Amino acid sequence: MSPAELTPERRLRRLELVITRRLDGLLHGSYLGLLPGVGSEAAGSREYQPGEDEVRRMDWAVTARTTTPHVRTVDADRELATWVLADATASMDFGTGDLEKRELTVAAVAAVGFLTAGAGNRLGTHLLHPDGVRRFPARSGRTHLLGILRALLAAPRSEASGDPGFPDALTQLNRRTARRGLVVVVSDFLDGLDEDGLGRGAPAWEQPLRRLAARHQVLAVHVVDPRELELPDVGVLTVVDPETGQRREVATAARALRERYAAAAQQQQATIAGALRRAGAAHLILRTDRDWVADIVRHVYAQRRLGRAAHRPISTGGATA
Secondary structure, eight states: OOGGGGGHHHHHHHHIHHHHHHHHHHHHHHHBBBBBSSSEEEEEEEOOTTTTTTGGGOOOOHHHSSSSSSSEEEEEGGEEEEEEEEEEEEGGOSSSSSSSSSHHHHHHHHHHHHHSSSSTTTEEEEEETTTTEEEEEOOOSHHHHHHHHHHHHHOOOOSSSHHHHOOHHHHHHHHHHOOOOOEEEOOOOOOTTTTTTOOOOOOOOOOHHHHHHHHHHEEEEEEEEEEGGGOOOSEEEEEEEEOOOOOEEEEEOHHHHHHHHHHHHHHHHHHHHHHHHHHHHHEEEETTTOOHHHHHHHHHHHHHHHHHHHHHHOOOOEEEE
């Protein structure tokens, strides 16, 4: 039985089992590495541990006073406040792989929620859908998380234009998250590109995301479907823009057309990746035709390798710095 044929409760139960048995097992229940860094709210100092602590976190005032190296500690080491912006607008109601982009969004939000669950940790969500933005306050507990996931599964679908703006949703999220924490944005990031959709200029959401990243640690979960990257040769194909409802007949047998499509898609994806990088967000790509659990695990391990590299001493001609 496919996931789409299951009731919402059974789908959520299956999803929770996948995360707790497979994903959480592979990552040993640690959210560290899902996003870069460990927080920024000052909470005191402790003695420096060589090989474990970053020199840039050194608390020089305490070190000078005690003559023993100390590093600053932050609240996020013990208590995590996570905010999620989940995109459930019309362009997410599409998928030619194992999942629709919306279903993959649910999986990503569930992974973040279950992986960051713990004593004192809280999760808040802004759900962007065709009727507006639905907000869930930051709370802890499995019941709260399941309520968010049910709302995401039940979010209304729309093929017409009029979806609320993704850039505006980012701005609203920034205004409503006073305390520094972790922000996870799950979207295809197609809203806010140039009118032709190729993204030759800076996306409209880049500046709002940059402002978010100036106050929070930000992870951009980029949801992609393979048909957004290349066009198959299937004869005459009717394509529909989910954001506007516009329809068009495309002769996919033309090789030149498929090549132009692939080149334009590559440019679009490069624009999105570049904007996320400039905004200071970590970038995690999840595809509807790939193992999303494996992709999350690879991302976490890559972040941990970066963290370990930051701890290594820098060689300077036989000496270390």
